[in-house]
Amino acid sequence: MSKDQVVIFDTTLRDGEQSPGATMTHEEKLEIAEMLDDMGVDIIEAGFPIASEGDFNAVAEISRRSKDAVICGLSRANFKDIDRCWEAVKNAGQPRIHTFIGTSPLHRAIPNLTMDEMAERIHDTVTHARNLCDNVQWSPMDATRTEWDYLKRVVEIAIKAGASTINVPDTVGYTAPEESADLIRRLIAECEGGQDVIFATHCHNDLGMATANSLAAVAGGARQIECTINGLGERAGNTALEEVVMAIRTRGDIMPYTTGIDTTKIMAISRRVSTVSGFLVQPNKAIVGKNAFAHESGIHQDGMLKNRENFEIMRPEDIGLSGTSLPLGKHSGRAALRAKMDELGYELADNQLADLFVRFKSLADRKKEVFDEDLIALMRDEAADDQNETLKIKRLRVVCGNTGPQEAELTMEIDGTDHSIDATGDGPVDAVFNAVKMLFPHNARLELYQVHAVTEGTDAQATVSVRMNEDGRIATGQSADTDTVVASAKAYINALNRLVTRRAQTDVGYDEKGVSYKDS
Ligand code: KIV
Numbered sequence: 001m002s003k004d005q006v007v008i009f010d011t012t013l014r015d016g017e018q019s020p021g022a023t024m025t026h027e028e029k030l031e032i033a034e035m036l037d038d039m040g041v042d043i044i045e046a047g048f049p050i051a052s053e054g055d056f057n058a059v060a061e062i063s064r065r066s067k068d069a070v071i072c073g074l075s076r077a078n079f080k081d082i083d084r085c086w087e088a089v090k091n092a093g094q095p096r097i098h099t100f101i102g103t104s105p106l107h108r109a110i111p112n113l114t115m116d117e118m119a120e121r122i123h124d125t126v127t128h129a130r131n132l133c134d135n136v137q138w139s140p141m142d143a144t145r146t147e148w149d150y151l152k153r154v155v156e157i158a159i160k161a162g163a164s165t166i167n168v169p170d171t172v173g174y175t176a177p178e179e180s181a182d183l184i185r186r187l188i189a190e191c192e193g194g195q196d197v198i199f200a201t202h203c204h205n206d207l208g209m210a211t212a213n214s215l216a217a218v219a220g221g222a223r224q225i226e227c228t229i230n231g232l233g234e235r236a237g238n239t240a241l242e243e244v245v246m247a248i249r250t251r252g253d254i255m256p257y258t259t260g261i262d263t264t265k266i267m268a269i270s271r272r273v274s275t276v277s278g279f280l281v282q283p284n285k286a287i288v289g290k291n292a293f294a295h296e297s298g299i300h301q302d303g304m305l306k307n308r309e310n311f312e313i314m315r316p317e318d319i320g321l322s323g324t325s326l327p328l329g330k331h332s333g334r335a336a337l338r339a340k341m342d343e344l345g346y347e348l349a350d351n352q353l354a355d356l357f358v359r360f361k362s363l364a365d366r367k368k369e370v371f372d373e374d375l376i377a378l379m380r381d382e383a384a385d386d387q388n389e390t391l392k393i394k395r396l397r398v399v400c401g402n403t404g405p406q407e408a409e410l411t412m413e414i415d416g417t418d419h420s421i422d423a424t425g426d427g428p429v430d431a432v433f434n435a436v437k438m439l440f441p442h443n444a445r446l447e448l449y450q451v452h453a454v455t456e457g458t459d460a461q462a463t464v465s466v467r468m469n470e471d472g473r474i475a476t477g478q479s480a481d482t483d484t485v486v487a488s489a490k491a492y493i494n495a496l497n498r499l500v501t502r503r504a505q506t507d508v509g510y511d512e513k514g515v516s517y518k519d520s
């Protein structure tokens with residue numbers, strides 16, 4: 001049976017990063033792009049260049065540094081967006097312009113265009129993109145809720161105008177597997193030129209069917225899957241790269257396809273994306289969750305010891321997880337730490353290793369055994385500390401007792417100057433957050449406060465995640481410490497620092513209103 005190649009199009013840096021609170025720094029985006037290129041992703045959607053200076057610069061730099069992957073930028077259906085996108089991607093070894101417009105009745109109402117006006121705009125904008133770049137992808141946003149006749153008409157227009165990839169987005173995660181396969185099958189069979197282009201599938205996970213819908217689309221003839229690491233993305237996220245790739249690899253018997261992904265790099269990039277986006281991976285997440293390869297129950301363990309295949313359909317090594325993991329302790333040296341970090345997929349420069357070693361020693365003094373998860377949490381903390389910091393904790397002391405209120409004494413550096421305050425609260429965390437707010441007044445609402453134990457035992461580190469919302473600007477923060485209150489304070493400050501950065505950024509979003517599409 002010959003195996004068809006399925007192109008993997010990763011949009012972690014565009015659709016994933018667009019997820020509220022998942023904003024990454026410039027350096028983080030470059031690092032993730034390099035990891036995606038190294039793992040064999042065919043096309044990297046590096047960002048939405050018109051959205052902000054930051055997005056433009058990241059796409060341009062990723063393009064300049066690209067190795068094997070095609071680098072793609074997103075643009076709305078107007079000349080100004082497309083020109084900006086081309087400026088950003090033109091220095092890639094293999095550039096692509098991706099342009100889109102919402103074609104369903106609800107989305108057509110946003111720019112207030114008639115069907116004919118929209119059809120004309122699609123013709124003009126795809127032609128314009130094609131005059132700049134010979135690799136153009138076009139998407140009818142909300143395709144799965146677009147009337148069939150109109151969808152067929154606009155797809156044919158885009159193909160005639162020179163798009164070589166037609167992406168079929170299920171923007172709101174509405175479709176189901178059979179429908180997904182049928183839609184692609186019909187587009188290929190019935191559109192003029194449908195057999196001369198690649199059809200792509202782009203699914204969102206609102207009903208938990210993104211992976212199934214993407215694989216069904218491939219069965220229907222799609223040969224490009226659009227996906228993100230860890231399924232990162234707005235609302236319930238996008239199709240998870242690791243799920244479609246491992247499904248194709250594991251079930252080659254019923255899915256005779258192949259991808260160019262080096263699956264042993266999956267775990268490292270999953271951890272890195274989780275760290276830089278601030279979105280923790282749920283423990284029972286398929287493929288990359290902490291429990292995905294844990295066989296805890298007695299019956300399972302017995303079966304596993306007799307024959308791994310009793311309960312394991314994939315090997316941990318296939319995704320880059322080492323079999324057994326020995327913890328480090330306070331006598332472990334730099335070489336052991338370096339070896340462990342290599343095994344976990346972190347390539348550290350000497351100065352990074354030196355910084356980590358100091359933190360590791362401090363943790364090992366407080367905790368008997370330092371597990372892989374502890375080291376990953378330390379790396380997360382280090383990434384948070386690397387952000388541009390307006391706020392830094394200098395000293396924190398909390399007084400607790402069984403009769404409240406609890407008290408916090410905090411000294412915080414704000415823009416280089418130390419400020420101190422005492423505050424009370426309903427519990428130690430509330431007291432600390434009140435102290436931060438008194439020293440750095442803000443209107444951000446705390447939308448989420450979560451504590452997880454990184455490992456087991458009373459000396460375990462706690463990872464704290466917070467999400468703040470300031471007038472619709474969302475920022476997440478994370479930190480880990482053996483002291484839950486300290487971890488909470490650091491996570492809160494981490495989120496506030498990100499919020500300060502976000503205040504300086506502008507987002508254009510997807511609104512088509514007021515855009516004169518021929519302006520350039
Ligand atoms: O979900 C969607 O429709 C998109 C498009 C911009 C392709 O992300």
Ligand code: ZN
Pocket residue numbers: 015169171202204
């Ligand atoms: Zn999307």
